[in-house]
Amino acid sequence: MDEYYDYGQSSQQPDSVPMYRPSKPEDWEPHRETIAHLYNTMNMKLKDVMSEMQVTYNFKATEKQYKTQLKRWNLDTKYIKGSEYMFMIKTMRERQSENPPKETRFILRGRVVDPKDIARFEKRAQKKGIIKEGNPIECDGELCQVENP
Numbered sequence: 001m002d003e004y005y006d007y008g009q010s011s012q013q014p015d016s017v018p019m020y021r022p023s024k025p026e027d028w029e030p031h032r033e034t035i036a037h038l039y040n041t042m043n044m045k046l047k048d049v050m051s052e053m054q055v056t057y058n059f060k061a062t063e064k065q066y067k068t069q070l071k072r073w074n075l076d077t078k079y080i081k082g083s084e085y086m087f088m089i090k091t092m093r094e095r096q097s098e099n100p101p102k103e104t105r106f107i108l109r110g111r112v113v114d115p116k117d118i119a120r121f122e123k124r125a126q127k128k129g130i131i132k133e134g135n136p137i138e139c140d141g142e143l144c145q146v147e148n149p
Contacts, residue, residue: 019060028069031059035066036075043078046070077109084108085121090137092118 022028028035031053038049046066053059061069070076088106095102106113125131 019054019058022059022061022065025069025072031057032073035069036073039070040075040078080108080113080117080121082121085118085125086131086137087139088113088118089122089125089131090139093137 020027034057035049035053038044038052039046044052046063050061050063050066053061067076091106092104095104105115106118122131126133131137
């Protein structure tokens, strides 16, 4: 007789749990640790975090919502900003011009910055005309710009 009652309920699939869409900042709090773990600790891309949250937790939000929330939680520290690269290039140039030149290693937000990444940014900036070899780079706090002669 129990099978008869279970039969009627088994027509509903357990996967039919509705997606949860956050509409206010408080909706994100139960998922904060999970998102932080996936994004920063597991070093997953944002698209992969979004997919994992949707599949595993039925939590669906737009990319813009995720970016806004990551910024609000100060978790948007994974990628290096252009102004930060400019500061590193400026510092490296100053230290290389000393006698004897000093080797420089950067640690940004707890992670060592690969010198190849800095060189790649500098090469791209030179191609775009943002940086010229002879021109000094001026930094005002966190904001770095190239000084035109």
